[in-house]
Amino acid sequence: MTVFIILALVAIITALGMLISRNAVYSALFLVLNFATVAVFYLLLGAPFIAITQVTVYAGAIMVLFLFVIMLLGTDELEDTDNLTWQRPLAIGLAVVLVVEGIYLMLSQNTLGFITTPSEDLGSPQAIGDMLFSKYLLPFEATSILLLVAMVGAIVLTVKNKKGEQS
Amino acid sequence: MNQADFYSLLPIIVLTTWSALLLIVDLFIDDKKKGITAVLAAAGLALTMGLTLSQTGQTVIGFNGMVILDGFSTFVNTLLLFSGLMAISVAYGYIKRRGIERGEYYSLILFSIVGMMLMAQARDLIVVFIALEMLSIPLYVLAAIDNSNAKSEEAGIKYFLLGAFSGGFVVYGVALVFGATGSTAFAEIAASIATGNAETLLVLAGAALILVGFGFKVGAVPFQMWTPDVYEGAPTSVTAFMAAGAKIAGFSALMRVFATAFPDIAVDIAPVLAVIAALTMIVGNVAAIAQKNIKRMLAYSSIAHAGYILMAFAAFANPALRDDAISAGIFYLVAYAITSFGTWAIVISLEKEDGKGLAIEDYAGLGRTKPLMAAAMTIFMLSLTGIPPTLGLIGKLYLFRVVVEAQFMWLALIGILTSLISAYYYLRVIVIMYMKEGEPETVSESWLTFTWGAMAVLTVVLSLIPASLFAWASGALMK
Numbered sequence: 316m317t318v319f320i321i322l323a324l325v326a327i328i329t330a331l332g333m334l335i336s337r338n339a340v341y342s343a344l345f346l347v348l349n350f351a352t353v354a355v356f357y358l359l360l361g362a363p364f365i366a367i368t369q370v371t372v373y374a375g376a377i378m379v380l381f382l383f384v385i386m387l388l389g390t391d392e393l394e395d396t397d398n399l400t401w402q403r404p405l406a407i408g409l410a411v412v413l414v415v416e417g418i419y420l421m422l423s424q425n426t427l428g429f430i431t432t433p434s435e436d437l438g439s440p441q442a443i444g445d446m447l448f449s450k451y452l453l454p455f456e457a458t459s460i461l462l463l464v465a466m467v468g469a470i471v472l473t474v475k476n477k478k479g480e481q482s
Numbered sequence: 483m484n485q486a487d488f489y490s491l492l493p494i495i496v497l498t499t500w501s502a503l504l505l506i507v508d509l510f511i512d513d514k515k516k517g518i519t520a521v522l523a524a525a526g527l528a529l530t531m532g533l534t535l536s537q538t539g540q541t542v543i544g545f546n547g548m549v550i551l552d553g554f555s556t557f558v559n560t561l562l563l564f565s566g567l568m569a570i571s572v573a574y575g576y577i578k579r580r581g582i583e584r585g586e587y588y589s590l591i592l593f594s595i596v597g598m599m600l601m602a603q604a605r606d607l608i609v610v611f612i613a614l615e616m617l618s619i620p621l622y623v624l625a626a627i628d629n630s631n632a633k634s635e636e637a638g639i640k641y642f643l644l645g646a647f648s649g650g651f652v653v654y655g656v657a658l659v660f661g662a663t664g665s666t667a668f669a670e671i672a673a674s675i676a677t678g679n680a681e682t683l684l685v686l687a688g689a690a691l692i693l694v695g696f697g698f699k700v701g702a703v704p705f706q707m708w709t710p711d712v713y714e715g716a717p718t719s720v721t722a723f724m725a726a727g728a729k730i731a732g733f734s735a736l737m738r739v740f741a742t743a744f745p746d747i748a749v750d751i752a753p754v755l756a757v758i759a760a761l762t763m764i765v766g767n768v769a770a771i772a773q774k775n776i777k778r779m780l781a782y783s784s785i786a787h788a789g790y791i792l793m794a795f796a797a798f799a800n801p802a803l804r805d806d807a808i809s810a811g812i813f814y815l816v817a818y819a820i821t822s823f824g825t826w827a828i829v830i831s832l833e834k835e836d837g838k839g840l841a842i843e844d845y846a847g848l849g850r851t852k853p854l855m856a857a858a859m860t861i862f863m864l865s866l867t868g869i870p871p872t873l874g875l876i877g878k879l880y881l882f883r884v885v886v887e888a889q890f891m892w893l894a895l896i897g898i899l900t901s902l903i904s905a906y907y908y909l910r911v912i913v914i915m916y917m918k919e920g921e922p923e924t925v926s927e928s929w930l931t932f933t934w935g936a937m938a939v940l941t942v943v944l945s946l947i948p949a950s951l952f953a954w955a956s957g958a959l960m961k
Contacts, residue, residue: 453491453545457600457612460498464593464616467505468623471586472638475630 319359326352339385343378350374362438490544490551493533493559494599500526501592508585516583517574523588524570527595531563539957547667549603554808557958558602558734561816562727566595568823568933569723575927576719576830582628591723594620598731602738607656607666607692610735614652614699617731618645621724625716633837637715644708648698655691658684659743668743675746682747689744689751699732700788703762710769713781718833721777722826725784726819733791733815737808740798741960752799755792756893762789763900771907776829776842779907780822783866786904787818793881793897797888806887809955810880816951817877820944821865824937828859831924831934839923842911846920855924856915858938863908865941868901873941876948 326349333345350373357366436442447455488495504526508519534556542551569591577583597616604610622645626638660666662684663674674680697705713721740748766786773779794811797803832839832848849856865874878901885894944951 450546451548451608453548454606454608454612457609457616460593460596461612461616461619463502464590465619467586467589467593468619471584471590471623472626472629 319356322352322355322359326356340382343381343385346381347374347378350378357438360438364438364440364443367440486542487544489537490542490549491603492537493530494596494603496533497526497530497592497599498596500529501589501596504592505586505589508589511585516578516585519585519588520570520574523592524567526592527563527566527570531560531567534559534563543605547669548606548609549600550605551603552960553958554734554738554812554960555599555603557812557955558730558815559599561812561819562595562598562602562730565723565726565730565819565823566591568819568937569719569727571929571933572722572823572827572830573719574929575925576833576930577717579925580628580717582717584627587624587627590620590624594624594723594727598727601731602734604735604738605668605742607659607668607671607739607743610739611649611652611656613731614695614735615649617728618649618699621645621720621728624720625712625724627720628717633715634717635715637712640708640715641712644698648695648705650695651691651698652695655688655693655695658688658691660688662688668739671743672745675744685744686747686750689740689747690754692739693736693751693755696732696736697758700729700736700791701762701785702758702788702792703765703785706762706765706785706788709785710778710781713784714775714777718777718826718830721781722823722830725780725822725826729784729788729791730815730819733788733811736795737811738960740795741804741808745801745804748798748801752796752888755798756796756890759789759792759796760893760896762786762792763896764789767900767903770904773907774842775840776845776911777840779842780825780829783904783908784822786900787814787866789900790814790878790881790897791818793885793890793893796890796893797884800888803884803888805956805959807884808960809952809958810877810884812958813880813952813955814877816955817865817873817941817944820937820940821862821872821874824858824934824941825862825866827930827933827937828855828862831855831926831930832922833925834923842914843918844920844922845911845915846918846922847915848920848922848924849916851922852924855934858934859915860912861938861941863911865945867905867908869905871942871945873945873948876945876952880952 329345329349329352333342333349336342336345350369354366354369354374357363357369501523504519504522507522508516511518537551538556539553540551540556541553543549544551570588573587573591577587594617597613597618597620601610601613601617604613622638622642625641626635628634629638656666659671662680663671665671665674671680671685675682675685694705698708701709713725716724740751744751763786766782766784766789770779770782770786773782791811791814794807794814797807829840832844838844845859848859861872864870865872868875868878878897882894882897885897
């Protein structure tokens with residue numbers, strides 16, 4: 316429980332830090348920290364596979380891409396222009412409503428009994444592998460074709476046509 | 483995995499392998515001879531069509547209930563493969579002329595058809611979603627394939643952003659349905675709803691979100707905003723494929739999902755679908771009147787036709803009419819695919835560099851200079867309106883009959899009234915072709931001429947003997 320509370324605080328603070336920070340690189344680094352904390356949450360919930368995926372895919376690969384793009388574009392500092400002036404008060408209002416609703420539900424229900432604890436090995440890599448190669452074999456294979464198509468598509472779009480070269 | 487699994491997906495497996503190999507073979511084909519790639523792609527489609535037809539009348543469930551091979555999937559897949567052949571036929575000369583000829587063009591069309599066929603065979607919401615992405619991603623790329631042209635890029639990015647957005651709706655819907663029923667397999671969802679174990683509100687919300695996602699794909703109001711811009715900006719050969727292929731796949735998935743996964747909430751959903759159908763017909767037909775560009779006009783016309791097909795869903799609430807509604811729907815898809823490919827082939831014949839030759843006024847004088855082409859265009863316009871002797875009329879007759887039998891008189895009335903409105907802008911094309919003076923320049927390419935010629939003949943001949951085609955469509959039942 317103590318671990319959870321400390322982690323929860325870290326997660327909330329990093330999430331806020333990501334939103335508030337005016338420097339895009341700081342924002343991205345806050346997001347990495349946030350992803351890492353969420354990964355530990357998954358571990359606490361007994362889902363080691365998702366935890367590792369969270370770290371390798373999100374905190375690792377995707378964040379590196381984010382940082383690459385930020386640094387390539389060179390938009391480290393955000394200018395303080397807000398085109399949607401009505402958006403901020405509305406967002407804050409909605410967030411307050413959501414928090415109050417959440418607290419009310421938690422207090423009135425007292426427990427989170429409607430969430431049943433899954434069996435011990437549900438989230439283990441072995442169980443997920445078994446599922447992927449038996450019941451979900453077809454979606455798994457189809458996804459590989461999907462990724463191939465996306466890759467071909469990305470390459471096609473980056474290579475200019477002959478017509479473009481001439482002009 | 484056993485033989486039945488492979489057999490249930492045999493055409494798809496063959497076509498996937500073929501398109502992957504085509505990517506490699508294409509590397510060894512000289513840039514000036516990309517026509518060979520087109521021929522190879524067409525050969526792959528023809529082979530797959532043969533395999534699909536050889537499976538007629540069989541029912542096989544494969545891959546742990548993830549996919550099914552049945553009469554419905556055989557029929558829809560044959561139609562999809564036909565659309566693929568036509569898409570290659572209209573693209574063959576056009577992309578060469580526009581300087582956007584690439585071997586990948588044909589591979590991407592094949593991959594898109596693989597996704598569409600998987601969609602028609604899906605029996606699980608996860609497969610539906612993967613198939614949806616697999617058919618969409620090649621379409622996004624194809625829409626933007628003329629990447630030195632700003633309009634084509636705009637079309638690609640618009641289609642991609644809105645498509646990704648609508649894909650998100652489908653995933654949310656799937657998650658809600660899974661949360662309510664504990665399964666993503668159609669049969670188990672239906673069983674869970676029937677026994678009353680599922681939270682009805684969650685199921686309804688999930689079904690509504692899935693409907694929104696597919697509404698985007700088929701261009702139903704109020705999710706139609708992208709259609710005119712994307713249809714206008716994309717290279718015309720891509721638009722032709724998009725108009726037919728994406729619609730067929732989207733509607734077949736909608737029919738399959740709502741007939742086999744949500745039969746027990748059809749009563750709740752049918753009125754919603756009826757209203758969407760009515761709005762789609764009204765908006766599509768009224769907006770088409772004001773269009774001066776033929777591609778935009780046909781885009782709005784495709785929205786209107788999505789509305790007509792959606793009428794079939796209104797009859798879903800009555801279980802006795804469900805099979806009739808499905809066969810009327812897929813019959814209309816056949817009629818629309820044939821007519822629309824013919825129309826697009828003629829549009830491509832008149833299109834010139836830099837998007838010129840696309841105004842409806844540019845068709846002036848076609849009746850005198852190219853009497854045959856004008857006659858074919860007349861047939862297509864009549865078919866889109868629903869005037870005899872064309873396939874469009876027969877398709878509408880079957881649809882209206884089902885709608886009237888389902889006691890949706892007001893919907894049938896709106897359908898007839900909007901058809902009358904549509905007569906204005908379709909017939910205007912005919913009037914301009916024959917009554918106005920002009921010197922339209924056309925391109926004659928043998929495959930293009932073949933496409934519009936063959937489609938015109940099919941539109942008329944099939945309308946004279948609709949019973950055999952309709953019998954086939956009626957036999958295309960879901961198991």
